[in-house]
Amino acid sequence: MSHDNMSKDTLPESHDSHGTEVAAHGDPFADPGLPAHEPRRTDIDERAAKRAERQVSLLFILSMLSTVGFIASFVIFPIDKIVYIFPIGHVSALNFSLGLTLGVALFCIGAGAVHWARTLMSDHELPAERHAIEADDEVRADVIEQFKTGAAESGFGRRKMIRNTLIGSMALVPLSGVVLLRDLGPLPEDKLEHTGWKEATKAKPIQLINMNTNEPMKPEDIVVGSLSFAKPEGLEEDSHEFQVQIAKDALMLIRIAPEDIKDKESRDKGFEGILAYSKICTHVGCPISLYEQQTHHALCPCHQSTFDLADGARVIFGPAGHPLPQLKITVDEKGYLVATGDFDEPVGPSYWERSR
Template sequence: MSHEMPEEKLPEAHDASQGHEVAPHSDPFADPGLPAHEPRRTDIDERAAKRAERQVSLMFVVSMLATIGFIASYVIFPIDKIVFIFPIGHVSALNFALGLTLGVALFCIGAGAVHWARTLMSDHELPAERHPIEADDEVRNDVIEQFKTGAAESGFGRRKMIRNTLIGSMALVPLSGVVLLRDLGPLPEKKLDHTGWQKATPANPIPLINMNTNEPMKAEDIVIGSLTFAKPEGLEESDEDFQQNIAKDALMLVRIAPEDIKDKNSAELGFGGILAYSKICTHVGCPISLYEQQTHHALCPCHQSTFDLADGARVIFGPAGHPLPQLKITIDEKGFLVATGDFDEPVGPSFWERS
């Protein structure tokens, strides 16, 4: 047997101060809607709009000048110059100037953009209902039209002073980062173009020194199928800059039967089938140490670049970009191997200043 409960009535609200009852509200927080749009001064006064335009442009111009000041500071102030700045104290003049000018350049771009948006761009507020993430064609077309309308109302095309100064300031700011690349180290100049072998001439050759025995090398000591490493005479491991120099001067020698040498120019740079190549891989500069005597292939252990030493050390496999540079060698009156010039090309990986 079921019983229906009587419907419970909401108690009526009672206003004690007025002495009468108040009916309850089903929606006590009604949507008040958007306030009436109030035009800005720049919307109704063209002179105010022109003044705001000049202010925005001035900020962008100041940003450009600050970027130029950043570059000038980098050139003018030595890295070890210390100055006293109140109330900071003693600071590096270079760091202070770079931070100040870069900060002003970035701040003026941001402040100019904000001032532009608040005074000259459209500020009408439009309500929009929430919708699914994926938009239909109608919504997409509406967004495109709104974008075009917003671009037109921003005055970007009409206000050429703002547009040109904004483009100028945005184009100059990245130069600050380019200038900072100078801190990566001193410019290489021609240091990468030549090695320690560059002092060698036919009249004043440089002997080849065996890396293992530290003794001069005779041609008769190099046998077919062997791989030997050498350095220029005068370069010692006790030298302070040994590692820096050996990274360019390291040499590997192989002896190949003359009839097996495919490249005639390579044969002319060698002596009696003995060929001298740079030991530094032309990919990322790893030392090459693996040699297959049957195929005359040298393999870099880092990324498997493979060079055919019988064919001018050309690349036959791997990421290396060009052949191993070759050193011209001969023998002196005592039969010792000597170099008569530098490598025919810069050693190691390619670089943007490479001639």
């Protein structure tokens, strides 16, 4: 009779329905256990262990040197320097050196840790049966004991060379991230404090140039209730720095009857009711271009910050943090409107380093 026709009841206890042999205790597969532990060369030869320790330490030292090289690259290589690297081709010297040094620094830490684990740390396998997620007191005590045993067998406390070089490499690598912040751009220094009007003095004033006609402006060009825009003399639209400079230099000119100007200091900085304010909103730097003639209010179209230009451009509504900076103006010997100094406050949004 074939096995296919044989009844399950007629099979021996040592076979399943397909005739497969079953272990004596009833499990389909017996636990083969772990193979006998074979000691490594570093376990039985102290000279080999010392050699492995030096190799691990060397990798950590290379990591430290690479981190120093990463930082040095920012100083050595200009951002526009191009070099030829075979077989890659022409690449940025700065980018190539940063990638190479940071990659070596991280690789050496990983390689050192792996080499340490494979040659010097204990490699005895400790099987454990699956258990409930929540551990009882006995299991927790066993885990703590195993941790202490592992720490002792790792030689972290005994092998000071490895310990110290690992700490050194791990301490230096984060400096790479700190240095990367320097790559966000050049330091502003005091550039945010000044604009293109900073060169203006009483002895050498700067003319106000109409943004639409590109011609110098006279007081009679500006009528009461009008709004005009100006830029400093010498700032040309085809210049490389125009967009950068106009974002700080742009002027908003309005003319108010002198008796309607509420703030005396603001009136004194103007000329015959002509007031020159920064066009850049003090909230997030949007250009202001909306002016209400009857109330003398200027409105930022981005977030509706509203400034009273008849009262020192103070904020009367919206999220802006401070008034619009004002530029002191007068006329030169030819009757053209000129500036005799920079804005009284840094233009644009507030920032924590503001000195004024």
